[in-house]
Amino acid sequence: MRIVIAPDSFKGSLSAAAVCAAVTAGVRRAAPAAEVVAVPMADGGEGxxxxxxxxxxxxxxxxxxxxxxxxxxxxxxxxxxxxxxxxxxxxxxxxxxxxxxxxxxxxxxxxxxxxxxxxxxxxxxxxxxxxxxxxxxxxxxxxxxxxxxxxxxxxxxxxxxxxxxxxxxxxxxxxxxxxxxxxxxxxxxxxxxxxxxxxxxxxxxxxxxxxxxxxxxxxxxxxxxxxxxxxxxxxxxxxxxxxxxxxxxxxxxxxxxxxxxxxxxxxxxALVAEAVRLPAALAGADLVITGEGRLDGQSAGGKVVSAVAALAKERGIPAVALAGGVAAPFDDLHALGLTAAFSLADGPRTLAELKAEAAPLLTVLAEQVVRLRV
The missing domain is CATH 3.90.1510.10 (Glycerate kinase, domain 2)
Structure with missing residues (x-):
């Protein structure tokens, strides 16, 4: 398997590179032999x-x-x-x-x-x-x-x-x-x-x-x-x-x-995706994992998840988003190419707790997502 990890940062918690590291750890648990390509993303602002x-x-x-x-x-x-x-x-x-x-x-x-x-x-x-x-x-x-x-x-x-x-x-x-x-x-x-x-x-x-x-x-x-x-x-x-x-x-x-x-x-x-050569990284990929701090209906308006999902759709690659918070509706994101979205929350948690535990929670969630593909 070739898995591309292309998330935004989780504001106030993890940089995009740190998100990639946490997700990579989960991927390795589920598929030790997988080829993992990490491409930290941003929407043009800080980071x-x-x-x-x-x-x-x-x-x-x-x-x-x-x-x-x-x-x-x-x-x-x-x-x-x-x-x-x-x-x-x-x-x-x-x-x-x-x-x-x-x-x-x-x-x-x-x-x-x-x-x-x-x-x-x-x-x-x-x-x-x-x-x-x-x-x-x-x-x-x-x-x-x-x-x-x-x-x-x-x-x-x-x-x-x-x-x-x-x-x-x-x-x-x-x-x-x-x-x-x-x-x-x-x-x-x-x-x-x-x-x-x-x-x-x-x-x-x-x-x-x-x-x-x-x-x-x-x-x-x-x-x-x-x-x-x-x-x-x-x-x-x-x-x-x-x-x-x-x-x-x-x-x-x-x-x-x-x-x-x-x-x-x-x-x-979209510009950042081009600048960091995400389209080239997606060549031959079997799965794309993206994400951001909070995913909701507004995420379709040019945010990282929407840009990654659109590129994945063009190539017929399933795209999964992991986020601290997940709020419907997702119709626009699904239309752009997002296959599914999952929240880090594994039970009742405060925002402060989610931010503090974001890395290990991402690792656990990424492992479960990849197990659906192996």
Whole structure:
């Protein structure tokens, strides 16, 4: 038997790699001679970089960058062994946890540090850059990131705008003449884990602004600023990102990357699957085991389980999901290709108990699943 293990992390409990290890132990109990291929997965948010390094190797690069408030921080990204591709997590330099020690600044927080990571990767030769957005501290439409790559954001008098999303309300023109040739020659892909548009009642500011400290008045201010940003982007590049699904990810960073650099957005888990070469790993597989912390009807919307199940279905491979919590309905997941789903809970347990015992429970459950196939 060839069994592929491709789970997401169990948030607050186990990393994706740790889930793979626990499941592998169970597989070995049931089928000692089985060929086991572990491919830790993620949906494009935190943990994606580690999945990339685990599955494909390469180098972990640490550089000095700016945090969301412009303070110095050390942040890392992944560079492939041949140096041609890179994976950059926005949260590494521009994430909300980096500013938990000070009052939040929803109007002025910036994504500049993420742009500095990308610039470093491109200088080293990367020409295929996967930007994993999620967990941002600001709502600047990716303007800080783009500024670090040579873009200028100008007011009506031709002056450079200060950092932060609120300043975009005064945006009159975008100057892209300073983008280096190597950046122009690069392919940018954006791993999004949400489908929010850039602006409006379900846009970046309205949905995620409060999480970043924005008051209702500041939410309205940021939404208006992002609307101006989108208007200027449309005039500059002919690309309308106002209501584009996913453009609101990471405070509108996805929209900015699409509008200025022609970035290709996609569901995070699907992009990660490609980046870690999951399709190749599935060749000749007899069973796929995936999973995540909680499995429910929303898991079909681009999460890891749905991406793995879809790939398995294309190849006629049974796909089983293991999760801490399992809640129906599963019609959409079954339609995508998921064969069955099982909860770790072996009786009445608190969430804290499930998290603490997740590894041994996964091992026991994986053994039982594989025994159905041997």
């Amino acid at each position: 994606t970089l580690d999945c990339f390094l685990s599955a494909r190797g390469g180098d972990e690069i640490e550089v000095a960058a700016a945090d969301p408030l412009g303070r110095p921080v050390k942040a890392r990204y992944a560079l492939s062994g041949d140096g041609r591709s890179a994976v950059v997590e926005l949260a590494a330099a521009s994430g909300l946890p980096l500013v938990e020690d000070v009052p939040l600044d929803p109007l002025g927080a910036t994504t500049t540090g993420t742009g500095e990571l990308i610039a470093d990767a491109v200088r080293r030769g990367a020409r295929d850059v996967l930007v994993c957005v999620g967990g941002s501290a600001g709502t600047d439409g990716g303007a800080g990131l783009l500024r670090a790559l040579g873009v200028r954001f100008l007011d009506a008098a031709g002056g450079e705008l200060p950092p932060g999303g609120a300043a975009l309300a005064r945006l009159a023109a975008i100057d892209t003449s300073g983008i280096p040739d190597e950046v122009r020659a690069s392919r940018f892909r954006v791993a999004c884990d949400v489908t929010s548009p850039l602006v409006g009642p379900s846009g970046a500011a309205a949905v995620f602004g409060p999480q970043k400290g924005a008051t209702p008045a500041q939410v309205r201010e940021l939404d208006a600023a992002l609307t101006t940003f989108a208007d200027v982007l449309a005039a500059h590049a002919g690309v309308r990102v106002h209501d584009l699904p996913g453009a609101g990810a990471a405070g509108g960073t996805c929209g900015g990357l699409i509008g200025v650099l022609g970035a290709e957005p996609a569901a995070g888990a």
